[in-house]
Amino acid sequence: MTKKFIKLKSEDLSEWYNDLVVKAELADYAPVKGCMVIRPYGYAIWERIQSFMDKFIKEKGVQNAYFPLFIPESFLKKEKEHVAGFAPELAIVTIGGGQELTEKLIVRPTSETIMYEMYKKWTQSWRDLPVMMNQWCNVVRWEQRTYLFLRTTEFLWQEGHCAHATDQENQEMVQWALNLYKKTYSDLLAMYGVTGIKSETEKFGGASKTYTIEVLMPNGKALQAGTSHDLGQNFAKSFDWSLQDQNGDKLYPYQNSWGLSTRSIGGLIMVHGDDNGLVFPPQIAPTQLVIVPIPGHEKAIKLANSIFDQLKSKYRSQIDDLAGETAGFKFNKWEMKGVPIRLEIGDKEADIDSAVVVRRDTLEKQTVKIADLEKTIDQLLIDIQSNLLEKHQKFTQDNTFSVDSYDEFKKIMSTTRGFISAHWCESADCEAKIKEETKATTRCLPDGQKDEAGVCIHCGQPSKHRWLFAQSY
């Protein structure tokens, strides 16, 4: 039955994903290579992520602003590691207003350079700190192959950029942003992520330290789902941005930047979806509840409409009472769309003032009296949200392996994959060889990882703690 709609997740994750994103009308391939169109059903998810995060961002005192799309080529070159990291991915404007430009303009891949040039202009002394700004915008990083939401040339994100008088405030902000991401994933998207620090090789170009949240996908690959960068004084020094401190001495501000993108929607789809389609946690679901009266059942259609009128102000609800589709087709369609709760009402139910309530995550059904509907729905919305988070947390834990032999490491990475917790000597050389031989990269040194004497899984040299490895998206 469901095969009519989509390919099966259990057979081929990648095909299922591409098929589902398009068929559920979340997004589509744009006629421009590497780009996507975010359709209303997908964009509604991004709007919910925005409003969830924006509230916390504002409460923290970070202010929204908007900086230009175009960055002069010379700006990007001011921080050496930064430009090296982005050079291969740039889209470049060379013609403007019919003329060849004297200085090429980079379509922003991220906005550190243009923002900090302005911060420098706007500040004179320590009194002007902290500067704390965020923007919701589009960025461009050139990609050859499109993977809807997960890897596209243009994507949407927020980028927060703060500058502080002390490193302590800076560190506090870096952790605040990382926690915001963790909260967004767990409380809104019902996704479990491991937070930690990136290796020197994997950190952001120009950062002192990069913190990340890594989310395990059903195929055992890790999705880098949000990053918070401690930039130290690197950019301030590259931009020669110094202020007078309280003693009249020179102060280079301590900076951080942090971003979360529409990529999160790709993770959401992957993690919770099943063979029947999308499964949305109630908190993020654009539609939380759909009411489907059985076509042709007049009494049921009337009852369904009165229930819809009663519930629509409380839950994000829809009613599907259009003719022309069978009940079975409708049920499958709404399952594919991932709506958390479905009410099925036929004349049989209407006769006993009841509805069949189906939860999307487990597909369990129960017949509920109309009078008890709200109570049942309230509880189900909570249960589905927590069930999905628990399920993903369990999946992540079940697929995190503490490994001390390189043979076992290789075997896991060539079969089931997953997170591997293993000792590593922290040399870039071993890291590169492990990647070459297993496709696994260091994902992070997890927060709270205990010191533990050991030897590097690859070279046998002493190691202080276990790192988390995985193949990455």
Next chain:
Amino acid sequence: MTKKFIKLKSEDLSEWYNDLVVKAELADYAPVKGCMVIRPYGYAIWERIQSFMDKFIKEKGVQNAYFPLFIPESFLKKEKEHVAGFAPELAIVTIGGGQELTEKLIVRPTSETIMYEMYKKWTQSWRDLPVMMNQWCNVVRWEQRTYLFLRTTEFLWQEGHCAHATDQENQEMVQWALNLYKKTYSDLLAMYGVTGIKSETEKFGGASKTYTIEVLMPNGKALQAGTSHDLGQNFAKSFDWSLQDQNGDKLYPYQNSWGLSTRSIGGLIMVHGDDNGLVFPPQIAPTQLVIVPIPGHEKAIKLANSIFDQLKSKYRSQIDDLAGETAGFKFNKWEMKGVPIRLEIGDKEADIDSAVVVRRDTLEKQTVKIADLEKTIDQLLIDIQSNLLEKHQKFTQDNTFSVDSYDEFKKIMSTTRGFISAHWCESADCEAKIKEETKATTRCLPDGQKDEAGVCIHCGQPSKHRWLFAQSY
């Protein structure tokens, strides 16, 4: 006193505007030619415009979505008049991912072409209509000279794009959008605008008809403040987008597009500001109320803080109790920032449980008992909003001249300027000559303009009705 802060509106509007926008920290010039940075105080205004309009857009059933920034050059060329209109203003990406592109990519100046290509892909029959989408995004139209908010290479806007099965629905939507703009200006921004239809010369490239809202600025020039385009079947035919209608016949959808941009913020500043700085209508003001205790007055500072705690959840409020600035400096600063209501509290006021309440629009002061504060503030917020709208409406009416002699037309346009209501034969030739000789263009044929036999102000040929002329921003 105020000269310390800004130049005077009464002396030079343009200098006053540029100075004020930067000093009040609404926006700043970007290091990229033609671009601006929207600073938090300015962006907060845009966020309020967005949330005001987005509610109505969603209620109408128009869905938000996101389409790519880049448009293949070949797409833009599909509608002849459309590409002709935009060709001189394009920013073009020629390099991506380190390689010269085989097809150049246009940075969207507007999104008709890329959106309708997708609409075509997503629809098969009349059942799939209407398609009603909107996006909030950035667009780029190359400019040599920056006028903050009013004319910048990159700006932010919303663009709505709907496609309908009948022209009647299409026309209804075109008017709905125009009315949304009128409502946004009057109810939120306290600005009066004249709505009407554009001449053939002034309409949007590719449109059948363009409807506009024109707002008169203090220097007697008109700002095109929002447009709603009836695209007819022009784009559908250019894109060969046809569907099956109810009888199985070929149907080219009727389309419309409509946009309002950050340019509106420029108009807001111009219209209401005065020699002391910004004047924000309460509905749009990022801060509605500022409480300023006199520095050093301990009892007043304590009272001010308790009032702030009491009012901050009800009004968008700030307290300015920092040391280091005189009371006079603070008053001037908040006047420059345009905050609608200021409470001044010294020990003298504290002793009698009162505050001095100053309204920004008239600078009138009154001493109010703390117990009566909320009542007074509630009324003032209403009064200031309506006073500003009435004032602008009166200004517009006072500067709209019904003119029947070309000498008088020329005289007005070379002195006070303003709207001129004059007969015009509707030939593009006369329109061009009037523009050449007076710098005035046709702004619109106002809604509800009565038929009236007359003769063209320029050539003396018969004319059916008066058009509105003005010099434009």
